Amino acid sequence: MTQDFSGxxxxxxxxxxxxxxxxxxxxxxxxxxxxxxxxxxxxxxGKRVRPLLCxxxxxxxxxxxxxxxxxxxxxxxxxxxxxxxxxxxxMDNDAMRRGKPTVHVQYDDATGLLVGDALQSQAFVTxxxxxxxxxxxxxxxxxxxxxxxxxxxxxxxAIDLASVGLKLSREQLETMHRLKTGALLRAAVRLGxxxxxxxxxxxxxxxxxxxxxxxRALDAYADAIGLAFQVVDDILDVTADSATLGKTAxxxxxxxxxxxxxxxxxxxSRELAKSLRADAHRALEPFGARALRLTQLADLVVExxx
Amino acid sequence: MTQDFSGxxxxxxxxxxxxxxxxxxxxxxxxxxxxxxxxxxxxxxGKRVRPLLCxxxxxxxxxxxxxxxxxxxxxxxxxxxxxxxxxxxxMDNDAMRRGKPTVHVQYDDATGLLVGDALQSQAFVTxxxxxxxxxxxxxxxxxxxxxxxxxxxxxxxAIDLASVGLKLSREQLETMHRLKTGALLRAAVRLGxxxxxxxxxxxxxxxxxxxxxxxRALDAYADAIGLAFQVVDDILDVTADSATLGKTAxxxxxxxxxxxxxxxxxxxSRELAKSLRADAHRALEPFGARALRLTQLADLVVExxx
Numbered sequence: 001m002t003q004d005f006s007g008x009x010x011x012x013x014x015x016x017x018x019x020x021x022x023x024x025x026x027x028x029x030x031x032x033x034x035x036x037x038x039x040x041x042x043x044x045x046g047k048r049v050r051p052l053l054c055x056x057x058x059x060x061x062x063x064x065x066x067x068x069x070x071x072x073x074x075x076x077x078x079x080x081x082x083x084x085x086x087x088x089x090x091m092d093n094d095a096m097r098r099g100k101p102t103v104h105v106q107y108d109d110a111t112g113l114l115v116g117d118a119l120q121s122q123a124f125v126t127x128x129x130x131x132x133x134x135x136x137x138x139x140x141x142x143x144x145x146x147x148x149x150x151x152x153x154x155x156x157x158a159i160d161l162a163s164v165g166l167k168l169s170r171e172q173l174e175t176m177h178r179l180k181t182g183a184l185l186r187a188a189v190r191l192g193x194x195x196x197x198x199x200x201x202x203x204x205x206x207x208x209x210x211x212x213x214x215x216r217a218l219d220a221y222a223d224a225i226g227l228a229f230q231v232v233d234d235i236l237d238v239t240a241d242s243a244t245l246g247k248t249a250x251x252x253x254x255x256x257x258x259x260x261x262x263x264x265x266x267x268x269s270r271e272l273a274k275s276l277r278a279d280a281h282r283a284l285e286p287f288g289a290r291a292l293r294l295t296q297l298a299d300l301v302v303e304x305x306x
Numbered sequence: 307m308t309q310d311f312s313g314x315x316x317x318x319x320x321x322x323x324x325x326x327x328x329x330x331x332x333x334x335x336x337x338x339x340x341x342x343x344x345x346x347x348x349x350x351x352g353k354r355v356r357p358l359l360c361x362x363x364x365x366x367x368x369x370x371x372x373x374x375x376x377x378x379x380x381x382x383x384x385x386x387x388x389x390x391x392x393x394x395x396x397m398d399n400d401a402m403r404r405g406k407p408t409v410h411v412q413y414d415d416a417t418g419l420l421v422g423d424a425l426q427s428q429a430f431v432t433x434x435x436x437x438x439x440x441x442x443x444x445x446x447x448x449x450x451x452x453x454x455x456x457x458x459x460x461x462x463x464a465i466d467l468a469s470v471g472l473k474l475s476r477e478q479l480e481t482m483h484r485l486k487t488g489a490l491l492r493a494a495v496r497l498g499x500x501x502x503x504x505x506x507x508x509x510x511x512x513x514x515x516x517x518x519x520x521x522r523a524l525d526a527y528a529d530a531i532g533l534a535f536q537v538v539d540d541i542l543d544v545t546a547d548s549a550t551l552g553k554t555a556x557x558x559x560x561x562x563x564x565x566x567x568x569x570x571x572x573x574x575s576r577e578l579a580k581s582l583r584a585d586a587h588r589a590l591e592p593f594g595a596r597a598l599r600l601t602q603l604a605d606l607v608v609e610x611x612x
Contacts, residue, residue: 025456025457029457030461030465031456031461031464031465031468033464033468034456034460034461034464035456038456081423082423085419085423088396088419089396090394090395090396090414090415090416090418090419091416091419108396109396110396110397110467111464111467112396113391113394113396113397113419114456114460114463114464114467116423117387117391117422117423117426117454117455117460118455118456118460118461120423120426120427121426121451121452121454121455121456121458121460122451122455122456124430124447124448124450124451125448125451125452125455127447128444128445128447128448128451134441134444135440135441137443137444137447137448138434138440138443138444138447139434141430141433141434141443141444141447142430142431142434142443144430145427145428145430145431145434146427146431148423148427149423149424149427149428149431150331150337150340150341150344150420150424150427150428151331151335152427154340154420154423154424154427155336155337155340155424157420158337158339158340158417158420159336159337161416161417161420162337162339
């Protein structure tokens with residue numbers, strides 16, 4: 001009998017927390033204060049959307065769960081590093097994240113900087129762990145590094161900063177989000193898929209690859225939920241309160257940042273989120289029942305309240 | 307006939323500049339301002355000590371030069387990212403680096419942060435380039451990521467920050483430098499070595515490894531020149547002027563940072579640098595003539611004037 005979705009979620013979230021604990025340096029290892037701050041940033045909070053996507057995609061392609069634990073931990077470390085740096089005074093200067101003081105508020109600005117830097121390194125250390133087959137590490141690293149860098153997440157941050165106070169078109173807004181959040185969500189799906197598949201194309205001489213049809217389907221899925229995720233974020237920024245979000249609500253409007261709500265309005269944004277969910281579901285059709293968790297996660301992304 | 311050392315240096319520095327240009331995203335690629343700032347930080351400056359070490363170690367172990375170009379570019383990107391973040395207001399707040407304004411002064415603080423973040427990602431992208439055999443990428447990434455993170459360079463930065471104004475023992479000072487600068491210098495040597503060696507131990511099923519005796523010898527060499535490099539840095543901080551250094555001189559003393567000169571005095575620091583050079587030379591004896599460039603680089607590290 002298939003486990004229900006909430007049981008599956010609980011199990012994956014629990015595995016993820018244990019994997020993060022395992023793949024982060026111990027708090028009593030020197031330098032202790034840095035390691036304590038890294039663990040403060042990562043553990044015990046967050047929706048873990050990327051680890052969930054990584055596990056769901058891996059399950060669709062038959063990946064071993066210990067490899068998925070490592071891949072999911074790595075992508076979450078990149079996500080958390082980006083939040084820690086994003087919260088710094090020179091960026092969004094935010095004091096509250098995941099319901100507790102941000103790292104630079106709890107520690108200091110320099111520690112916030114170093115926590116982010118060290119979490120990025122640790123993500124790549126994690127992708128080279130024994131749980132990931134040696135022949136696949138290069139492909140996983142290339143995927144995550146490209147998604148994190150200047151043509152991915154960091155590039156999206158740069159565009160975001162440059163667009164404060166500007167009137168963006170919907171296309172420009174989409175380009176920004178495709179990099180800022182979309183690239184890492186897509187990487188989460190791809191990393192899971194890269195942990196699976198047959199052992200065949202995975203020898204040392206050939207680049208590891210997902211079958212092209214699977215790759216296209218998963219990318220279409222990831223693009224749809226990536227945008228849906230951002231649209232819902234923008235909706236929640238104006239409809240939810242800070243306590244529910246675990247971060248400061250109304251921040252984008254206050255900072256005069258362009259959002260889907262500011263460009264399309266609230267009702268059209270809600271319609272867009274639903275239509276993107278339908279796109280995501282359609283993209284998964286070739287996978288049939290194997291894509292159950294990916295389908296359910298698309299629903300979760302659109303229906304979430306925080 | 308063997309090329310003379312200065313001819314070798316010129317050739318490697320030229321290769322390194324071209325490799326960095328090749329492995330950095332083009333300046334006209336979006337987001338342009340970020341890519342322009344990354345190139346501003348990396349290109350046209352710096353002693354390139356780590357690329358030189360990487361190439362010299364690779365030559366000692368017969369590595370293909372195009373693999374060394376990629377590995378050298380990757381380790382230099384990590385080094386430059388650390389300089390860019392180190393110069394930020396929340397860290398050393400330095401305005402001058404490599405003879406020109408630091409990235410956050412030339413651009414802005416947020417761009418300095420993102421340039422460093424994106425350079426770290428780009429280093430790992432570079433280690434997965436076609437020039438690096440697929441079977442070796444995991445080992446190279448693990449080496450560089452461990453050397454960069456909280457148990458390496460970033461950890462050393464954290465200890466450095468925590469020790470401003472404190473009286474450190476020589477042992478504590480060495481521990482700090484072993485992480486802050488030593489780990490990446492050692493990684494430069496190891497990356498070069500990992501690009502070489504026979505293809506034998508390099509299949510997908512087994513971790514890539516340098517022969518244990520070679521590894522011990524290279525590590526002893528790297529440890530000696532790593533410390534020598536720092537001792538000479540501390541000497542130059544009090545004896546050279548800012549124009550020669552290309553960065554602010556006298557900074558450590560002004561910041562009340564513990565240095566070899568403040569702990570041992572100037573003359574004993576000079577003796578220590580010489581004795582570390584002798585250690586480095588001795589470590590290379592098993593390699594014979596193959597270690598010519600490594601030997602000459604040890605001399606360069608100790609005799610440099612900036």
